[in-house]
Amino acid sequence: MLDALVIGAGPSGSRTAWNLAKAGYSTSIVEEHEIVGEPCQCAGLITPRTFEYLGYRRPVSQEMNGARLWGPKESFLNFQANETKALVIDRPDLDRSIAEKATDCGADLKSGHRYLGHRKSSNGIIATIQSKSGKIELETKMLIGSDGPASRVARDAGLSSKREVLAAFGADVEGYQGIDNHVDLFVGSELAPRFFGWGIPTGPNTGRIGMATVLPDRPKNFFRDYFHKGAPSKLLGGAKIINRVSGLIPFGIREPSYADNILLTGDAAGMAKPTSGGGIYSGLISADAASEVIENAHQKEKFDSKTLSPYQGLLKERIGGELSKGYHLRRAFLSLNDDQLAEIISILGEPKVKSAIEKTGDLDYASLAAFSVLKAQPKLIKFAPLLLKPFI
Numbered sequence: 001m002l003d004a005l006v007i008g009a010g011p012s013g014s015r016t017a018w019n020l021a022k023a024g025y026s027t028s029i030v031e032e033h034e035i036v037g038e039p040c041q042c043a044g045l046i047t048p049r050t051f052e053y054l055g056y057r058r059p060v061s062q063e064m065n066g067a068r069l070w071g072p073k074e075s076f077l078n079f080q081a082n083e084t085k086a087l088v089i090d091r092p093d094l095d096r097s098i099a100e101k102a103t104d105c106g107a108d109l110k111s112g113h114r115y116l117g118h119r120k121s122s123n124g125i126i127a128t129i130q131s132k133s134g135k136i137e138l139e140t141k142m143l144i145g146s147d148g149p150a151s152r153v154a155r156d157a158g159l160s161s162k163r164e165v166l167a168a169f170g171a172d173v174e175g176y177q178g179i180d181n182h183v184d185l186f187v188g189s190e191l192a193p194r195f196f197g198w199g200i201p202t203g204p205n206t207g208r209i210g211m212a213t214v215l216p217d218r219p220k221n222f223f224r225d226y227f228h229k230g231a232p233s234k235l236l237g238g239a240k241i242i243n244r245v246s247g248l249i250p251f252g253i254r255e256p257s258y259a260d261n262i263l264l265t266g267d268a269a270g271m272a273k274p275t276s277g278g279g280i281y282s283g284l285i286s287a288d289a290a291s292e293v294i295e296n297a298h299q300k301e302k303f304d305s306k307t308l309s310p311y312q313g314l315l316k317e318r319i320g321g322e323l324s325k326g327y328h329l330r331r332a333f334l335s336l337n338d339d340q341l342a343e344i345i346s347i348l349g350e351p352k353v354k355s356a357i358e359k360t361g362d363l364d365y366a367s368l369a370a371f372s373v374l375k376a377q378p379k380l381i382k383f384a385p386l387l388l389k390p391f392i
């Protein structure tokens with residue numbers, strides 16, 4: 001009988017397993033892919049805070065201190081901060097490094113194994129796992145669903161609720177004409193309706209580009225347009241796709257994110273930020289909260305949903321406030337048409353507003369910049385009075 005069985009060796013699953021193995025609990029991680037981190041479904045942009053939170057660093061290919069915002073009707077803005085705001089990392093390397101921390105502490109990693117389902121047992125849960133040599137069963141006191149946006153654990157536990165899901169499509173390209181240390185962002189109905197597109201330089205001539213949108217719009221079609229029209233084509237003239245990336249980005253914390261003997265972490269629990277789609281940092285926060293609640297349950301030897309319920313409160317306290325402000329910002333953004341977006345971009349270019357963004361812009365805490373922008377230019381509230389109210 002295991003103390004904990006974690007499904008998924010993404011950042012949130014491996015961090016949970018790392019914590020629990022370090023605390024002395026017998027822990028297994030089941031990962032369906034043979035190689036942790038592959039295939040990559042990420043643009044690999046994190047804040048420096050993420051490494052601080054993890055407690056160690058990994059190689060960085062670029063430090064970002066600026067952004068170019070390409071909007072509808074030729075609107076454009078160039079931001080330049082005085083400090084590093086984001087790091088471009090090798091995402092598969094990050095995932096492997098966290099999984100290694102877990103195995104170094106004694107967790108057992110079963111890669112190439114897929115979780116198929118579970119049933120209750122008298123002592124806990126029995127999970128059915130598909131291995132290359134057939135089906136196996138693992139009994140555990142706690143099952144942790146860290147199996148990403150389409151979490152099967154959440155579905156099997158009856159924890160799936162309706163939520164907004166973005167489809168993302170991207171590629172590593174050669175011949176990207178971005179600027180070192182600058183992210184390119186694209187907004188507007190033509191190229192990236194209802195979310196945004198990105199271009200991230202990774203080396204002298206290489207970059208990661210992509211966009212996400214809400215189905216039924218197909219991101220692939222918009223992605224194709226990147227090469228032919230609009231601002232990005234200027235950056236992509238003659239660029240060649242080296243490797244394609246795609247995936248889903250769900251928004252909305254699952255409530256509850258726990259059931260008897262079960263907790264969800266990361267994207268499975270709805271940790272992605274509605275402003276940027278980033279979910280690595282917030283997924284790590286959920287992993288730490290989950291581990292604390294699981295350790296407490298082990299101390300009490302009680303794994304019922306009531307004992308696990310403080311998890312929801314910890315999520316709210318540590319990241320929920322920011323995620324909820326992120327929804328307000330997202331809804332305000334969704335209410336805008338291209339003309340309004342272009343007008344807003346021109347207002348954001350006013351020196352005092354621009355400098356507020358350059359100072360307070362933070363990928364993990366977008367609400368800080370939203371607040372400082374509204375303070376610098378209150379007339380922006382006219383674009384979505386009710387939705388932006390939490391920021392004033």
Ligand SMILES: Cc1cc2nc3c(=O)[nH]c(=O)nc-3n(C[C@H](O)[C@H](O)[C@H](O)COP(=O)(O)OP(=O)(O)OC[C@H]3O[C@@H](n4cnc5c(N)ncnc54)[C@H](O)[C@@H]3O)c2cc1C
Pocket residue numbers: 007008009010011012013030031032033037041042043044045046113114115116146147148149152168169170210245246247248249265266267268272277278279280281283
């Ligand atoms: C195109 C794209 C770009 C992104 N860019 C960024 C970015 O730049 N920065 C950022 O912070 N976030 C980004 N994100 C979001 C980020 O990738 C996720 O929020 C993050 O990966 C969530 O981590 P996780 O551990 O919860 O889940 P995941 O990283 O999705 O890990 C889940 C793991 O579970 C495994 N799994 C799933 N089902 C099973 C099963 N049945 N059995 C066994 N294993 C299973 C999967 O193989 C996977 O390894 C991006 C997302 C997309 C789609």
